[in-house]
Amino acid sequence: MREQAAVHDRDMAAILERVQEIDGVSGAVMLSTCNRVELYASTLCPLQTLHDFQEILQSRSKETLPLYHHTTPAAVRHLFRVASGLDSMVIGETEILGQVKKAYAFASEYGTTTSSLHRLFQHAFRVAKSVRTETQITRGAVSVGSVAVELAEKIFGQLDQCRVMILGAGEISERTARSLQSRGVRSVIVSNRTYDRAAALAAEIGGMALHFDHWEKTFLDVDIIISSTGAPHAILTVEKIKPLLKQRQQRPLFIIDLAVPRDAEPEINKLPGVFLYDIDNLQQIAAQSLDIRRQEIVRCESMIEEHVETFLKWLRSRGNN
Amino acid sequence: MEKIALWASTFFYFLIFCSTLVALKAKRLHPGRFSFVAIFLGVACQSWFLVLRGKETHACPITTLPEMLIFLSWAIGWFYLLIGSTYRISLMGAFTAPLILIFQSMGFLLLAPAISVEHSLSPWIEAHAALSLVAFGALSLASVSALMFLFQEAQLKSQAPAPIFHFLPPMQLLEITTVRLLWLGLGLLTTAFISGALSGIPISGIKFWISFLLWGCYGLLGVAEQARRLSPHRFAQGIILVFVFALVVLFGVYTCPKIALPVASL
Numbered sequence: 234m235r236e237q238a239a240v241h242d243r244d245m246a247a248i249l250e251r252v253q254e255i256d257g258v259s260g261a262v263m264l265s266t267c268n269r270v271e272l273y274a275s276t277l278c279p280l281q282t283l284h285d286f287q288e289i290l291q292s293r294s295k296e297t298l299p300l301y302h303h304t305t306p307a308a309v310r311h312l313f314r315v316a317s318g319l320d321s322m323v324i325g326e327t328e329i330l331g332q333v334k335k336a337y338a339f340a341s342e343y344g345t346t347t348s349s350l351h352r353l354f355q356h357a358f359r360v361a362k363s364v365r366t367e368t369q370i371t372r373g374a375v376s377v378g379s380v381a382v383e384l385a386e387k388i389f390g391q392l393d394q395c396r397v398m399i400l401g402a403g404e405i406s407e408r409t410a411r412s413l414q415s416r417g418v419r420s421v422i423v424s425n426r427t428y429d430r431a432a433a434l435a436a437e438i439g440g441m442a443l444h445f446d447h448w449e450k451t452f453l454d455v456d457i458i459i460s461s462t463g464a465p466h467a468i469l470t471v472e473k474i475k476p477l478l479k480q481r482q483q484r485p486l487f488i489i490d491l492a493v494p495r496d497a498e499p500e501i502n503k504l505p506g507v508f509l510y511d512i513d514n515l516q517q518i519a520a521q522s523l524d525i526r527r528q529e530i531v532r533c534e535s536m537i538e539e540h541v542e543t544f545l546k547w548l549r550s551r552g553n554n
Numbered sequence: 555m556e557k558i559a560l561w562a563s564t565f566f567y568f569l570i571f572c573s574t575l576v577a578l579k580a581k582r583l584h585p586g587r588f589s590f591v592a593i594f595l596g597v598a599c600q601s602w603f604l605v606l607r608g609k610e611t612h613a614c615p616i617t618t619l620p621e622m623l624i625f626l627s628w629a630i631g632w633f634y635l636l637i638g639s640t641y642r643i644s645l646m647g648a649f650t651a652p653l654i655l656i657f658q659s660m661g662f663l664l665l666a667p668a669i670s671v672e673h674s675l676s677p678w679i680e681a682h683a684a685l686s687l688v689a690f691g692a693l694s695l696a697s698v699s700a701l702m703f704l705f706q707e708a709q710l711k712s713q714a715p716a717p718i719f720h721f722l723p724p725m726q727l728l729e730i731t732t733v734r735l736l737w738l739g740l741g742l743l744t745t746a747f748i749s750g751a752l753s754g755i756p757i758s759g760i761k762f763w764i765s766f767l768l769w770g771c772y773g774l775l776g777v778a779e780q781a782r783r784l785s786p787h788r789f790a791q792g793i794i795l796v797f798v799f800a801l802v803v804l805f806g807v808y809t810c811p812k813i814a815l816p817v818a819s820l
Contacts, residue, residue, distance in 0.1 A: 373720050383720070387710060390724035465815045482782040485725070502713065505785050525717055 235293035240265040242339075246474040248289060249345045255285040260347030262354065264315075266332045268322055275313060275355075276346045279304050292437045306545055309353060313490050313537045316361040318370065325526045330361045352457040352547065369534065370529045373522025378412035379403065380515045380522075385413060385457055388485050388508055398422045398455040400448060401462030402434040405491050405512075409459050411439060422455065424448040426462070452477050459489045460496040469497035471504065478504060489515070556606045560624070560665070563599035566592045567627075570651035575646075584603055589647025590638065596654070597631035604628060611669065612682045615686060619808040624660030624682075626804075627654040629691025633735070637695060643723045643731060649698050678753035682746050689742035690804060693710050694773070696735035697797035700790035707787060729786045730805040732793055733779055764803055771796045 240248055245263060252261045252388070257277035264271040270290075276282040283302045290298050305309050314320045316333045322540050337354040346354075346511040365371050374380040382392075389395050395418045399406050402425040410421055421440030426430035428444055435442040443451060462468060469488060483506060490511040502509040570592045604625065615621045631654055638646045691705035706722045709715035747765065750757070775792045778784040784792070 373717070384710065386721060387706065387722070387724050388726070390726040458743060483785045485786075502711065505787060508710050517714060521717065522720075 237296060238265075238270040238290060238298050239267070240270060244293075245339055246343055249343055250339060250439065251289050252282075252286060253345055255282050258282055260307065260340075260350045260351055261345050262337055264333060264336040266329065269315075269320075271315070272329045273308070273350065275350050277397060305548070306541055309544055310537060310541050313360045313540055314359045314534075316357040317364040317537065318361070319533055320363075323375055323545070324523070325372075325375075327365065327371055330358070333357065334359075343347070346496065349548065349551070350481065353544065356540065356544050360537060363414065363531050363540075364536055368529045368532050370526055370533050372525055372529075373518070375519050375523050375526070377403075377491075377515045377519060378409045380518045381409050381459075381510070382416055384413045384508070384518075386416070386511060388487050389456060392419075393417045394419055395456040396420050396454055397425065397440075397457045397459065398443075398448065399434070399440075400424055400445075400460040400468070400496065401426075401464075401492065402459060403461040403491070406459045406461040406489075407434060407438065409489060409491065410440075413459075414438060414459065418457070422448075422451060429483060449473070449477075451519055453480055455486075456484065457487045457489065459491065461491040461497055462547075464492070464496060465494065467495060467498045471498055471500050474501055474507065475504060481506070491515075556603055556610075559599045559603035559606065560662055560701060562706060563596045563603065564655070564662055566596035566599065567651055567655040567658055570647060571598075571655050574648040574651065577716075585763065589651060590635070593631050593634055593647055593651065593654070597628060597635060597758065600624060600628040600658075603632045609733070611689050614684050616683050618666065619805070620661040620664040620666070621771045622804070622808055623657045623689060625687050626690055626694070627657035627661065627710060629688045630654050630657070630694045633691050633695040637699075638736065638740065639730060643699070643702075643727065644721055645718075645723070646698065650695065650788060679755055682750035682753060685742055685746035685749060689739045689746055690800060692735050692739035693797055695802060696739060698737060699728050699732040700793040703786065703790045704794075707790075714817075717728055725786070729789070732790065733776070736772060736776050736779075736793065739768070740776060743769055743772070744804050764806070768796070768800055768803055771799065785799075 245265070249261055249263055252258060252263070252272065253273065255276070259275065259277075260275040262273045264273070272286055274282050274286075279302065280473070283300060286507060287298065287300055302308075302378070302537075311320070312333075316330055318325045318327060318329050321329050322454050337346070341351070349513075361375040374383040385392055385395065392413065395413075397410060397413055397420070399410050399421065402423055414421065421435070421438055422443050423431045423440050424443040424445050424447070425434070426445045431445075432442040434440070458469070460469060469490070474486075475487050485506045485508065488497055488501065488507065488509045490509060493512065495511060497509055497511070501507055571588050573588060573807075607621065611617060616625045630650065633648045634646060637643065638650075648667065672820055706725050706728065708806060709719040709722070710725070747769065755805050771792075774782070775789060775796065779789045
C-alpha cells in the first residue's frame with residue numbers, strides 16, 4: 234500500500250501541479266516518506282480537494298487508496314506532531330523533520346506555497362526544535378544497533394580512532410557494524426568460520442576479511458568486538474582475554490555479544506577496562522529509552538497545544554484583517 | 555556590601571544544589587545552561603566580595619581560613635567556567651556546585667570582620683599563597699572530573715545503566731579532562747612553590763616535606779598515566795585520594811601553627 238501511494242521526488246512537481254489545478258486550492262506542500270504520504274493544502278473546499286487528490290493518486294496506482302483528512306485546527310496539530318516525531322513509528326525520531334523541511338523547500342521552490350502555508354511550516358520547524366530541546370523525546374537509542382553505538386560513544390568518545398572486529402558474519406552483527414560505521418569507525422575486520430562469507434561481508438561493508446583461526450592475533454588492535462558466532466560454547470573467555478589485556482596499554486575494550494548461546498563468558502565484564510553487553514542488555518536499554526520517550530509524550534503534546542493556539546490566533550487575526 | 559556579595563554567591567550555588575536534588579528525585583537530571591549561568595553569577599558575586607575584602611585588608615584576601623575557603627571555591631568556579639564550556643562537559647556543573655557550596659558555606663559561616671594588614675607582605679609570598687589556591691582550584695575540578703569518570707564507568711559496567719548515563723560525558727573525555735587539569739594544577743603548584751622559595755622566608759621542615767609529598771603524589775600520578783602504567787580507573791581513584799590529602803594539608807597550613815603560611819598567621 235505504502236509503495237503504491239509513495240511519490241518519488243521526480244514525480245513531485247507533476248503531482249503538485251495537478252493539485253494546484255483543483256478548484257479552491259491556493260497552495261500545497263506534499264510530504265512523501267517511507268512511512269507516509271501527506272498533502273498539506275490551503276483550500277476553500279476541503280472535501281472536494283480530498284476527492285480530487287484521491288483521484289490523482291488512484292490514476293497513478295490504479296487502486297483506491299484509503300485516505301484520511303484533517304481540517305484546521307486538527308491539521309495544524311497533525312503537522313506539528315509529525316515534525317516533532319510524535320507521529321513516527323519510532324517515537325521521537327528526528328529524520329522526519331529533515332523530510333518535512335525538504336518537502337516544504339520543494340513546494341516553496343516550485344511556487345506552490347502560500348503565506349499561511351509558509352507561516353504554518355515555519356512554525357512547525359520551531360515547534361519541532363522546542364520539543365527536541367526542551368523535552369527528552371529524542372533521548373536514548375531505541376534499536377540494538379543504535380544502543381551499541383551510544384554505548385561505544387560513552388566509552389570511547391569519538392569513534393574515528395576505533396577499530397571493530399566482527400566475529401561471525403550474521404545479519405544483526407552486520408547491522409550493528411554498519412551503525413558503528415555510520416559514526417566513522419576507523420576500520421572493520423570480519424572473521425567467520427566460513428572465510429568466503431567473511432570476505433563477502435567485508436567487501437559489502439568496506440572491511441577486511443580474516444581467517445577465523447587468526448582472530449586472536451588481531452585482538453590487540455581492536456577496540457570493539459561484535460560477536461555472533463554459532464559456537465555452542467563461549468569463545469571469549471576470561472582465560473583467553475586476561476593475558477591479552479596487559480598488552481593493550483589500558484585501552485578499554487567493548488564486547489557486544491549478540492550470539493545465542495552466548496559467545497562471551499559473563500565474568501569477562503569483571504575484568505578492568507572491559508565492557509561486555511549481550512543482546513538482552515542492549516534490548517533492555519532500548520526499551521528503557523523508549524519508555525523515557527513515551528513518558529515525555531504528555532509534555533510534548535501540551536507544548537504542541539500551546540503552539541497550535543498561537544498559530545490559530547495568528548490565523549484568526551489574519552482573517553479579521 | 556561584602557555580606558550582600560557573599561549571600562548572593564552562596565544563594566546561586568545553593569540554587570544549583572537544590573535544582574540538582576529536585577532533578578535527581580524526579581529522575582530528570584539532564585544538561586542545561588542553568589548550572590553554567592548560576593555558577594557564572596556565583597563567581598561574579600564572589601569576585602565582587604574578594605575585591606571589597608582585598609580593599610579592606612590591603613592584601614590578597616586569603617589571610618584567614620574562611621577567606622581561603624571562599625577564594626578556593628572562587629578558583630574552582632573559574633576553572634569550571636573555563637573547562638566546562640571548552641570541553642562541553644555536560645552535568646559537570648551539577649557535580650561541581652556541591653563542592654563549591656561546601657567550601658563557600660564553611661567560609662561564610664566562619665568569616666570574621668576583615669583585619670587590615672599593618673605591615674606589607676612580600677609579593678612573592680602573596681603570589682605563593684594565591685597560586686597555591688588557584689592550583690588547588692584546578693586540582694579540585696580534576697577530582698570532580700575523576701569522580702564523574704568513576705560514576706560513568708560504574709554505570710557502563712553495570713550492563714543496565716540508569717538513564718543518567720545518556721547525559722554524562724564519555725569516559726575518555728573525562729579522562730582527558732582530568733589529565734589536563736592535573737597537569738595544569740601541577741604546573742601552577744610548581745610555580746607557587748618557586749614563588750615561595752623566592753620569598754626567602756624560611757619554612758618548617760614538616761611543611762616542606764608534606765608539600766613535597768603532595769607535589770610528588772600528583773607528579774607520580776601524571777607520569778604513570780602518561781606511561782600508561784596506571785589504568786584509568788586507578789588513576790581516577792588516585793586523583794580523588796590525593797585531593798583529600800591536599801585538603802588536609804591546606805587546612806593544616808591555615809590552622810596548624812607549625813606549618814602555617816606567613817599570610818595565614820596574620
